[in-house]
Amino acid sequence: MTYTFTQSKALFQRAAKVIPQGIYGHFNPATTVPGFYPYFISRAKGCRFWDVDGNEYIDYACAYGPMILGYAHDRIDEAFARQARNGTATMPPSTLLVDLAEKMVEVNDCADWAVFAKNGADAISWAVALARGYRKRDKIVLAHGAYHGTQPWAGTNHIGVLPADRADVLMAPWGDANAFRRVVEENKNRIAGALFTPYHHPVFEPQALPAPGFWRDMRRICDENDIVLIIDDVRAGWRLDIKGSAHYFGFRPDLACYCKAIANGYPISALVGTDRMRMVAAKAFQTGSYWNNSPEMAAALACIDEMQKIDAAAICDSRGGELRRGLEERAAAHGLSFRMSGPNAIPFLHFTNESNFKRAQLFCRECSLRGVYFFWHHNMFLSAAHTEADIQKTIDVADQAFQIVKDQFGE
Ligand SMILES: Cc1ncc(COP(=O)(O)O)c(C=O)c1O
Known part of the structure; x- marks a missing residue:
């Protein structure tokens, strides 16, 4: 043909x-x-x-990335459709909000709580806000070449981005804990959070896996300097390990962001965190028109269950x-x-x-x-x-x- x-x-x-x-x-x-x-x-x-x-x-x-179990998957689509017949965007939210948060805490190694949004960028911006609110500092460290969405501070877009949008963003090479330590020392007590992907997946370049000891060193530098370690697992999340990519690479972040593979193509993202981030998460006002929609949550519950069942x-x-x-x-x-x-x-x-x-x-x-x-x-x-x-x-x-x-x- x-x-x-x-x-x-x-x-x-x-x-x-x-x-x-x-x-x-x-x-x-x-x-x-x-x-x-x-x-x-x-x-x-x-x-x-x-x-x-x-x-x-x-x-x-x-x-x-969102398709992990196959397009038009009968079980996931049926879970979504059944819930859609019971209503989609409601106030108050459906009981599935609690079911899904419990599931996220059960499945994810680093999660004591979970909240939900629509896109990866929503969860990441939420995480950055929590890091700043928790530490009461301005600066965020990102890796050169990493993609975190089209938010002005993330540096992917060139149109409409002001110098002020990027003023509190520091850059470090991915995979080099010594270089990260130097950035931290040059900005003592000014860094709220370090936002990294679990392994390096830039565009137009080969990918890089973490060297032995890299994540142990990163965790230690963050702990010694009171920096919130945020993992952007939006792309890799659950394709490497149902407990999250941080578990796969053997470390514990303070906050982890998921999106693509959560619901096999239905729009939902998640931010999960440890207990020490719970209080600031409780104080933050973050929301969106569709963030608590229940059919996506039903799809996510079915998808997580299916991913576990078949590994x-x-x-x-x-x-x-x-x-x-x-x-x-x-x-x-x-x-x-x-x-x-x-x-x-x-x-x-x-x-x-x-x-x-x-x-x-x-x-x-x-x-x-x-x-x-x-x-x-x-x-x-x-x-x-x-x-x-x-x-x-x-x-x-x-x-x-x-x-x-x-x-x-x-x-
Ligand atoms: C690693 C990573 N972070 C964040 C994002 C942004 O997610 P979204 O496009 O759902 O906002 C993406 C999207 O491709 C991504 O790959």
């Missing part, structure tokens, strides 16, 4: 007339290989989606391991320098002998044209819906794409 994108392109032209950029943010076609990828989809099921031109894909974007993190790790081995072996057989960095469940693909992504883009383009949806600029995601047969098919498609890269670039 030849993949064409006539409907996608026509729809994008319509979109561009009424929507700035046609499709905005990280869903914009510029993040793929424009012209060789679908712009709009018509339906999704399991680990597959079908675009508006009828092309079928094995999906490794997983909606940038979704272990499946993602196992499938990701098969994919990593298969791709690296096939690339090596073609004489190509190719590596998948980061955890098996959340891999980033790159050709180690280039920095301009030309090989990666060609590789992803040829995979897309054969029904495998890969990314070149951003990490990808495995889900519990990817089967061994899907991985095998993916490796066979990748083999053909590697041959094309070899033919064009030679190495």
Whole structure:
């Protein structure tokens, strides 16, 4: 079957007339290989989606993370729909608020309490406010290249950001506890919180796992200097470990932010914290129109239960391991320098002998044209819906794409 994108392109032209950029943010076609990828989809099921031109894909974007159990998952969708029939946004909240908070405390290693919002950025901004309120200090330390959302202080946007928005943000390289210690010493008693991802997953760069002792050192520096350690587990949360990525890497943060994999695609995020942060959390006024909606909570409860029952993190790790081995072996057989960095469940693909992504883009383009949806600029995601047969098919498609890269670039 030849993949064409006539409907996608026509729809994008319509979109561009009424929507700035046609499709905005990280869903914009510029993040793929424009012209060789679908712009709009018509339906999704399991680990597959079908675009508006009828092309079928094995999906490794997983909606940038929310899809962990498979699209249109019967159990999760039924839990959402059943609750929606009982009302969505109500005042007072439904009993599911308590059920879900109890579940979060039971599941998460570092949680004595939990609160809920909609997006990852909501939970992170809430955490930063709590750190400042708790310590009565201004400064927050972030890592170079880390993504925490489009809030002005997070530094991702360039439009409409004032110097004042970033005035209390300090930067440190991810993974270097000594560099973090130097930032802390240069700003003695002025740092409220350190906001880090559990491992480094920047865009346009290979990922980095923490070196042995890194998180122990970070925890110690935070404790010695009364700094609140906040973990942004929005992207990795529960794909590595149902107890949270901090548990996976063996440390305890003071606050942890979750979002993407909580409810298999229904909009909900969570901030959890330890007892010492409880009082400041009780004093803070944070809210949003839909933050207490009950159907998302029903979906989250079903999703967490299902992830525990099937050990979704272990499946993602196992499938990701098969994919990593298969791709690296096939690339090596073609004489190509190719590596998948980061955890098996959340891999980033790159050709180690280039920095301009030309090989990666060609590789992803040829995979897309054969029904495998890969990314070149951003990490990808495995889900519990990817089967061994899907991985095998993916490796066979990748083999053909590697041959094309070899033919064009030679190495
Ligand atoms: C690590 C990380 N933090 C925060 C965010 C922001 O989450 P949201 O887009 O739901 O606000 C993202 C989103 O991709 C993320 O990957």
